[in-house]
Each structure stands twice: as structure tokens, then as C-alpha cells.
Amino acid sequence: MMPVGFFFRRVEDLAVILRSKRNEILTAAVLMAPFIVVYGVLFIYPTIKMVQISFTNAPLIGEGSFVGIENFVRLWNTRLFHTAVWDTFYFVILSVLPSAVFGLIIALGVNRLKGWAQSVVLACFFLPYILPVSVVYRIWSWMFDKDFGIAQYVIAPFNGGEHLSIFRTIPVFMPAVAFVTVWWLMGFNVLLFIAGLRNINKEIYEAAALDGAGRWTQFSKITWPLVWPVTVLVLTIQLILQLKIFDQVYLFANGGRTDATIVMVQYIYKVAFQQNHGGLGAAASLVLFLIIVIFSVLQFQVLRTGSKDN
Amino acid sequence: MKRILKIALAATALLAVAGATSATFAKDTIVWWDFLGGGDGVRMKALIDQFNKEHADSVEIQATTLDWGTPFYTKVQTSAAVGQGPDMMTYHESRIPLGISTGSLSPITPEELKASGIQASDFEPANWKAAESADGTQYAVPLDIHSIILYYNKTLLKQAGLLGDDGKPKGLDGVANWDAALAKLTANGVVGLSVPTADGATMWRIFYTLLNQQDGVFLNKDNKFLDGDNLDKATTALTEMQKWVKSGWTPSQTEYPASIALFTSGKAAMHINGVWEVPTMVDLQKKGQLFDWGAIQIPTFYAHPATWADSHSFAIPNRQGNPVDPAKRKLVLDTIHWFNQHSLSWAGGGHIPAFKPVRDSEDFKNLKPNSDYAGLAATAVFDPVSTLAGVASPVYDAAGNYIMPAMNGDMAPADAASQMRDDLQGQVK
Numbered sequence: 148m149m150p151v152g153f154f155f156r157r158v159e160d161l162a163v164i165l166r167s168k169r170n171e172i173l174t175a176a177v178l179m180a181p182f183i184v185v186y187g188v189l190f191i192y193p194t195i196k197m198v199q200i201s202f203t204n205a206p207l208i209g210e211g212s213f214v215g216i217e218n219f220v221r222l223w224n225t226r227l228f229h230t231a232v233w234d235t236f237y238f239v240i241l242s243v244l245p246s247a248v249f250g251l252i253i254a255l256g257v258n259r260l261k262g263w264a265q266s267v268v269l270a271c272f273f274l275p276y277i278l279p280v281s282v283v284y285r286i287w288s289w290m291f292d293k294d295f296g297i298a299q300y301v302i303a304p305f306n307g308g309e310h311l312s313i314f315r316t317i318p319v320f321m322p323a324v325a326f327v328t329v330w331w332l333m334g335f336n337v338l339l340f341i342a343g344l345r346n347i348n349k350e351i352y353e354a355a356a357l358d359g360a361g362r363w364t365q366f367s368k369i370t371w372p373l374v375w376p377v378t379v380l381v382l383t384i385q386l387i388l389q390l391k392i393f394d395q396v397y398l399f400a401n402g403g404r405t406d407a408t409i410v411m412v413q414y415i416y417k418v419a420f421q422q423n424h425g426g427l428g429a430a431a432s433l434v435l436f437l438i439i440v441i442f443s444v445l446q447f448q449v450l451r452t453g454s455k456d457n
Numbered sequence: 458m459k460r461i462l463k464i465a466l467a468a469t470a471l472l473a474v475a476g477a478t479s480a481t482f483a484k485d486t487i488v489w490w491d492f493l494g495g496g497d498g499v500r501m502k503a504l505i506d507q508f509n510k511e512h513a514d515s516v517e518i519q520a521t522t523l524d525w526g527t528p529f530y531t532k533v534q535t536s537a538a539v540g541q542g543p544d545m546m547t548y549h550e551s552r553i554p555l556g557i558s559t560g561s562l563s564p565i566t567p568e569e570l571k572a573s574g575i576q577a578s579d580f581e582p583a584n585w586k587a588a589e590s591a592d593g594t595q596y597a598v599p600l601d602i603h604s605i606i607l608y609y610n611k612t613l614l615k616q617a618g619l620l621g622d623d624g625k626p627k628g629l630d631g632v633a634n635w636d637a638a639l640a641k642l643t644a645n646g647v648v649g650l651s652v653p654t655a656d657g658a659t660m661w662r663i664f665y666t667l668l669n670q671q672d673g674v675f676l677n678k679d680n681k682f683l684d685g686d687n688l689d690k691a692t693t694a695l696t697e698m699q700k701w702v703k704s705g706w707t708p709s710q711t712e713y714p715a716s717i718a719l720f721t722s723g724k725a726a727m728h729i730n731g732v733w734e735v736p737t738m739v740d741l742q743k744k745g746q747l748f749d750w751g752a753i754q755i756p757t758f759y760a761h762p763a764t765w766a767d768s769h770s771f772a773i774p775n776r777q778g779n780p781v782d783p784a785k786r787k788l789v790l791d792t793i794h795w796f797n798q799h800s801l802s803w804a805g806g807g808h809i810p811a812f813k814p815v816r817d818s819e820d821f822k823n824l825k826p827n828s829d830y831a832g833l834a835a836t837a838v839f840d841p842v843s844t845l846a847g848v849a850s851p852v853y854d855a856a857g858n859y860i861m862p863a864m865n866g867d868m869a870p871a872d873a874a875s876q877m878r879d880d881l882q883g884q885v886k
Contacts, residue, residue, distance in 0.1 A: 206559065207531070208538040293655070294708060294715040312710030315655050315865070402656040402713075406858045420531050422851065422884070423559055423844075 201429035207419055211426050218430035227406055228431065231414040232438075234321065238392050238410060241325035243385040247378060249329060250336030255370075257337065258344045269337070276334035284398040287327045288314070314399045320408045324395050331395075332388075336381050343377030344370070379450040386446055390439050411435045485516045485788055490533070491547040492525040493769075496736045497806035504802055508795060516788060526849040533774060534561045540779030545789045548597050550587040550768040551840035551847030558844045562596045563775040565790070570595065573790035579797075579813050587839040588770050597770035598793050600800060601808035602837055603732050604766040605662045606830045607756065611749040613726040617641045625829065629756040632697060639706035642726040649706040651725035653713040654865055657857025660698075662765040663729060664860050666755055667694035669763035669838040675852075676841035680885050683878040691877075695863045695870035697758065702865055709865045721747060729755065735807030735827065752826040754833040766837035767848065768811060771796070809834050851884055 201218055205211025222228045257269050275283070290298045293312040302311050313323045347370065355365050393412035400408045409417070411431065419428025493501045505520050521543075523529050530552060536542035537560070548556060556562040570576070577585045580599055588597040607626075614620040619638055621627040628634050639649035653659040668675060673690035676682050683691050701707040711719065720728035721741060732752075741747035755764050771793045773781055781789065796803075797812035801820055809831045810816045822828050846852040855877050863873035 208535055208559070288712065292712055292715055293710050294712075294719065312655060315710045315861075402653075402658055402857050402861070404858050404862060405854055417854075421527055421849065421854075423555075 197429045197432055200426055201433045203426045205425040205429075206423045207425045207428075209425075214426070218427050219434075221427060222430055222434065227409060228414060230406065231409045231411045234396075234408060235390060235392060235410045237321055238325060238396070239386060239389045241322055242328050242389050242392075243382060245325070246329045246333050246336055246385055247381050250333050250381065251340050251374070251378070253333070254337045254340030254344060255366075258341055269341070272337050273334035275331050278331065280331075280394040280398065283327065283331050284395065288399065291323065315403050317404060317407050320400070324399055327399075328389070328392075328395055332385075336385070339377055339381055340374065343374045347373045379447065382450060383443055383447050387439055387443050390435070390442065411438075484514065485785075487516060487518045487545060487785075487789060487792060488543040489518050489520040489545055490529075490543040491520065491522055492529040493547065494522055494525060495733065497733055497803075497808065498522055500803055500806045504796065504799060507799070507802075508792070516792070518792070530556070530561070530849070534559050537561045537774045537776050540776045542774045542776055544781050544785055545771055545773055545792065547600070548770050548772040549848045550584075550597065550599060550770050552850075553588060553596055553770075553772075553847075554590075554842050555844045555847060555850065556772070557590050557596060560775055560777075563773040563780065564590075564594045564596055565598070565773065567595070569786060569790055570598075572787060573794050575790060575794050575797075580811055581813075581834055581837065583837060583839055584766075584768055584811055584834070587768060587842075591842070597772040598790075598797070599768045599770045599811035600793075600796060601769050601803060601811050602766050602834045603769065603808045604764045604830075604833055604837060605659070605666065605729055605755060606732055606752045606833070607754070608720060608728040608730065608734070608738065608750060608752045610720070610723065610726050611751060613642060613647060613723070617726070624751060625753055626751075626756075630758075631756075632758050635756060635758060636700065636704075636706075639701060640704065643704075643706045646724070648708060648719070648725045650701060650727045650729065651711060651716045651719035652701075652707060652729045653711055653716040654702065654707065655710045655861070656713045656716075657861045658853055659713070659730065660860040660864055661853055661856035662731070663698060664691075664694055664856065665765040665838065665840070666763060667697060667758055669765070670757060670759040670761060672760060676843055676846065680843075682881045682885075683874065688874055688878060691874040692871045695860065695873055698860075698864040699866055699870055723748060732807035732809065732827075732830070736805070750826075752830050754830045762833070762836045763838050764833045764836065766833070766839055768839070769808070770811075845881060845884055851881060855881055 200211070202213055202215060203211035204214045204217070253272055257265060257272070260268055278286075290296050291302075291313040293299070293310050293315075298313075299310045302313070303309060311319070313319055351369055352365060355369060360368065391412055392410050393416070396408060396410050397413055397416070405413070412435070415428050415431045415435070418424045418431065489505070491498075491501065502520070505518050509517055523532060533542060533546060533556075548562070553562065575598055581602070584599050584602055588599055589595055607629075609626055611620060611624060614626055617638070619626055619628060619641070626638075629638055642649035652663065665675065668687075668690055671690045671693065673687045673694070674684070675687070675691075677684050677687075702709045708716075708719065708725075716725075716728065717730065717734060717737065719725040721738070735752065738747060738750055738752075742750070754762065771789075773786060773789060797810075798815070800810040800812055800815050801818070801824075804810050804815070804821060804824060804827055807827065809827070810821065815821055816831060816834070821831070840846045840852070843852075844850075858880070859868065859873040859877035862868040863870050868876075
């Protein structure tokens with residue numbers, strides 16, 4: 148027989164549980180509220196507002212009147228915007244794949260090192276990544292400086308013995324900025340790849356070696372397929388990041404032929420902040436937003452399907 | 458749960474109390490924003506300290522230095538729109554048309570100016586006018602005039618026989634003389650002139666100087682860029698600038714810091730740059746690292762003297778819904794007047810005091826080389842009055858896109874002039 152007191156205790160317990168359940172929901176709501184409010188105020192609301200503004204002729208600050216799709220038509224007919232779109236994709240091509248390829252190669256090398264040597268080498272490759280863009284800009288503008296730059300010793304022989312102004316010669320501008328960007332951001336990719344490589348079980352290599360697989364076979368049949376998910380991640384992160392390229396291009400081109408090397412975010416900055424056309428800037432932002440969404444989803448899907456084949 | 462809510466409530470109440478008490482001031486404060494982050498900023502800070510010391514028991518300036526250029530003006534515009542921001546701020550005169558159009562600036566009445574002792578006759582007419590809107594409303598009070606000047610190496614000029622007995626260059630006026638001088642100075646690994654040929658802003662300043670020396674009008678009253686024969690005058694100016702590079706008298710595509718280094722290392726006999734680089738030279742010479750040098754007004758190449766100029770001025774932001782109250786405005790204008798009266802130490806930064814009594818004083822006349830080039834103020838030409846012109850404006854961008862490649866020989870002068878005209882004309886609303 149169950150003691151009566153026990154039963155009563157259980158009812159009390161149930162009441163406590165029920166009460167605390169209600170409390171939990173309330174607590175959860177209170178704890179989540181700051182995030183939801185901040186996310187709504189700082190992300191959802193501005194995004195909705197941006198879409199709304201892109202259909203008006205608003206200045207940078209203040210209200211404008213509805214103009215339909217006029218801003219988008221204007222972008223379509225603006226040569227400078229075409230240049231910006233083209234230059235952005237050109238930069239993506241120049242920077243995304245190289246930074247992934249070199250990241251993987253360096254990671255493979257670093258991974259073969261042991262102990263403190265590995266830490267030191269890894270730190271060396273990661274060091275540029277922690278620099279702010281202004282410092283990166285200063286370093287490379289002095290390295291490449293036409294009159295005093297140390298890199299001119301390497302460049303001059305390829306230019307008939309003459310010094311070459313890297314950031315004022317239009318055809319070499321984008322490749323040079325891409326080079327600096329790869330140098331700057333590659334460390335992060337190296338880190339991701341090393342994490343991926345370390346996840347591969349050593350025993351697989353040992354088994355393969357016993358079966359007589361050479362280095363190349365080991366790489367192409369084991370390392371590459373197993374590190375592919377990390378590669379997809381790296382490529383997607385880089386694609387999104389480089390579609391939003393602004394800082395380096397802006398800094399290196401400043402004072403020069405900015406219209407010839409303009410990228411999309413720079414175009415948005417120019418029309419919205421410099422020329423006070425908030426509506427047009429919002430329209431360009433929306434186009435960039437859609438491009439990023441479409442291309443990153445597309446790339447991610449294509450690459451993921453690729454991994455299934457492997 | 459209740460406890461968390463209680464604590465949150467208590468914290469809010471505390472904050473509100475703290476906010477209320479800090480709103481009651483013992484003495485007046487002036488919130489000040491400027492963009493003077495360079496070598497001249499140090500001088501301004503010293504001047505602000507002096508002001509605070511002199512007014513220790515009445516007024517205190519609380520100064521903040523922000524990023525120069527577009528970031529500064531964007532911040533002023535956004536904060537004014539929501540009724541926030543400073544009580545007073547520095548403002549480029551060339552940027553005033555854009556400031557008026559975006560509603561960032563608060564007009565200053567003649568009565569207010571008079572009450573604080575500020576009068577137009579103490580300034581150059583062109584300088585004063587550049588702080589007005591088209592209908593003559595005053596929006597700012599100038600502090601200085603800054604311009605480009607010609608720095609020169611006395612030793613090298615003397616060797617070439619181009620230095621007069623007064624220690625100033627001679628025989629540089631007129632295009633033919635100037636070209637001959639550059640050719641003569643370019644010898645033995647030394648070039649005649651260094652300029653930041655990779656920097657659009659400097660290109661604009663030189664171009665605008667040469668254009669105005671020919672009475673060229675960059676933007677006329679009908680909002681037409683380089684209208685009529687002004688296009689030819691622009692081409693003439695660009696052709697001359699290109700000639701310096703093409704003839705090997707001026708190195709092409711030189712970055713701003715490198716162009717200064719070329720001059721200070723003795724590899725260039727002359728250098729054209731802003732007056733704000735005077736402290737660089739003064740400091741180097743103090744350390745014994747610079748030759749005997751001087752600086753004068755840009756020579757007269759064409760019909761008459763004229764030099765591009767801009768002006769740091771003081772303005773009051775147009776804070777929406779929270780305007781600077783009349784008593785504070787009076788205080789701000791008094792402060793502006795004080796800074797003009799004390800602008801001699803500001804002149805140490807190379808700038809020419811806008812306030813004539815200071816410029817005419819003995820102390821300023823003894824300030825070298827500043828007083829050697831201060832005469833340019835009388836013929837200074839300010840940027841076109843347009844929302845498309847001024848510091849960090851579409852006109853400055855156009856200088857980088859067209860004037861810069863033209864000077865460096867990447868674009869034909871006539872093409873550059875007409876393309877620049879079409880580009881800017883296309884941006885007129």
C-alpha cells in the first residue's frame with residue numbers, strides 16, 4: 148500500500164513542475180527577447196526598409212517619394228554600374244579559387260610538420276589575417292611604391308627595366324589587389340583546411356600504404372574526397388566575402404581612376420554616401436544582395452552534388 | 458524571475474537618475490567636432506587647451522576629432538537629422554553647398570555675427586562669400602585659407618641661376634620661363650619638380666589653378682561644366698601639366714608620400730603641394746635633416762595670378778528638433794571669434810589665417826616661410842559653388858578619373874577635358 152503522504156507529495160510535485168514549466172516559458176521568452184529585439188531592429192527592419200527605399204528617390208537621410216522601378220532601370224542603363232558588376236566578378240574569379248588552392252597546399256605542407264615547428268609556421272601564415280585592412284594597405288602600397296617600393300626590383304625586369312605603378316596601371320590593378328587579398332586572408336583558409344585534415348583518421352593512410360597506394364593516389368583517393376566538405380565551406384565563405392569586396396579596392400584606387408576599377412559596394416558607397424542618392428544606393432544594394440544569395444546557394448548546391456559523386 | 462525583473466527596474470531607474478543629474482552643468486560646455494587628424498590637429502588641440510585654460514570658470518570645449526572627408530560629413534548629416542551632434546564643428550568651405558542641400562548647416566544671421574564682433578571686412582571677399590549660399594545667407598565663418606604652394610630647394614635653384622638675391626626664385630613666371638627652368642633643373646639625377654602625380658586631389662588643385670590663371674570657368678552660372686572656350690582653356694592646362702611628365706621634368710604616377718620624399722631627399726628641385734606640408738619641412742629642418750628651403754605662391758603661368766584654395770571654417774549644425782539654443786549660439790560665435798583672433802598659432806600648421814588683422818600683424822610677417830606665400834590669399838580662387846564640387850566630391854573623383862591619367866600621359870588632354878565635362882554634366886540634376 149502506498150502511504151497517503153507519498154501521494155500528496157506527488158501532487159505537490161506535479162504542481163511545482165507545472166508552475167515551473169510556465170516559469171520556464173516565461174524565462175525563455177525573457178532571455179530570448181534581447182536577441183529577437185536586437186535581430187529585428189538591426190537586421191529585419193533595416194532589410195525591409197532597404198527594399199522599400201529602393202523604390203523611392205530618397206536622399207541618404209530622410210523620406211523620398213515612390214518612383215516604382217525607376218532606380219533599377221537607371222542601374223540597368225548606367226555604364227558605371229555595369230563596370231562595377233563586372234569588376235566584382237572579375238575580382239571574385241581572381242581571389243576565391245587561388246585563396247582556396249594555396250590554402251590547401253599550405254595546409255598540406257604545414258600538416259606534415261610536427262610540434263613547435265608546425266605552430267611557428269602556422270602562425271607565420273596566419274599572421275597577416277589578424278592585420279586590419281588599413282595596415283595591409285600601407286604595407287603593400289609601400290612595397291609596390293613606384294619610386295621607392297622594394298617590389299620594383301622584381302617588377303622592373305618584366306617591364307623593360309622601367310618601374311611600374313601597380314595601382315595606377317588599370318590592367319594590373321585587380322590582379323594586384325587580388326594578390327594582396329589572397330596574401331591577407333589565406334591564413335584563415337589554412338586553418339580550416341588543417342582542421343579538416345586532422346579529422347582524417349591516420350589508419351586510413353596506413354591501410355592504403357599497405358595496399359601499395361602512392362602519395363598521389365593517397366591524396367586523390369583519400370585526402371581530397373575527405374577534405375571536400377571543408378573545401379565547399381571555404382569556397383562559399385570566400386565567395387560571399389569577395390562579392391562584398393570594398394576596402395582594399397577603395398584604398399588602393401583612392402585618388403586614381405576609381406571609375407575604371409569600381410566594385411559594387413564601392414558604387415553603393417559612391418551614390419548613397421557621396422552623391423546623396425539613398426534610393427539608388429538601396430536599389431544597388433538589393434541587386435548585390437540578390438546576386439550574393441543566388442550565387443552562394445548555387446555554388447553550395449553544385450559543390451555539394453559534386454561531393455556525392457565522390 | 459521576479460528578482461531579475463526587480464533588478465532590471467532598479468537599474469533603469471538608476472540610469473534615469475544618473476542621466477538627469479549629469480544634465481545639470483556647473484559651467485557651459487561646447488561640444489566640438491573636427492576632422493583635423495593630421496599634423497595641424499596637434500596645433501588645434503593646443504589652441505583648444507589654451508581656450509579652456511583662459512575660460513576655466515566659464516566655458517569648456519569638449520572636442521572630438523573624427524575621420525576626414527566623406528565619413529565626417531556623413532556623420533554630421535545623420536546626427537543633425539536626428540537632432541544629435543555637436544554645438545559647433547569645422548567645415549570645408551568647398552563643402553558648404555552640399556551641406557546646405559542636405560540640411561546639415563544652420564544659417565547664421567547678420568545680427569548674431571555682429572553681436573559676437575564678427576565682420577565680413579576682416580576677411581577676403583572671396584573667402585567670406587564661399588561661406589554663403591547663393592542667396593547670400595551666411596552658413597560659416599572662415600578660419601584659414603589653405604592652398605597649394607611651390608616648395609623649392611635653395612641650393613639647387615642657386616646652382617641653376619634661378620635664385621634671386623632675396624632668396625626667392627626668379628624667372629619662373631610665364632609658361633616658357635617655367636618650362637625652361639624645369640629643363641635646366643632636370644640634370645644629374647635630379648628632376649625639376651615633384652608632385653603627387655598619382656593623386657587626383659592634387660591634380661585638381663593644380664589644374665584649377667592653371668584654368669583660373671587663364672580666366673577659365675569650370676562651372677558657369679547656367680550649371681554648364683567647361684562651357685564654350687573654357688574647354689580649350691582646360692585642354693591648355695592639361696597639355697601643360699602633361700608636358701612636365703612627358704619631358705621627364707616630373708616623375709609620373711608618384712604617390713603622395715613618395716613625392717614629398719623626392720623633394721626632401723634632394724632628388725627634386727621643386728615640389729608643389731598643400732601648405733599643410735610646411736610643418737613637415739619645418740620639423741625636418743629643425744632636426745637638421747633638410748637643406749635650405751623656401752616656399753612661394755604658385756608662379757603665374759598665364760594672364761594673371763590665381764591659386765586654388767579652400768578654407769577650414771566653423772559652422773553650427775542644423776540639429777532637427779533639438780536646435781542649438783540662442784544662448785549657446787552666442788557662446789559658439791564668441792568662441793569662433795576667439796579662435797580667429799588667436800589663429801597665429803594655427804598658421805604654424807602652414808595655413809594662412811583668414812582673419813586679416815592676424816595676417817597683417819608683425820608676428821605673422823615674421824613667420825617664415827608662411828608670410829612669403831600669404832599673398833596668394835588676395836587672388837585665391839575657391840572651388841565651384843555646386844553640390845558636385847568640393848572636398849571628396851564628384852569633381853575630385855573626376856580629377857582622378859581624367860586629369861590624373863591626362864597628366865601622366867595615359868589620356869590625350871583634349872579627350873580628358875571633354876570626357877570630364879560630359880561625366881560631370883551627366884550628374885547635374
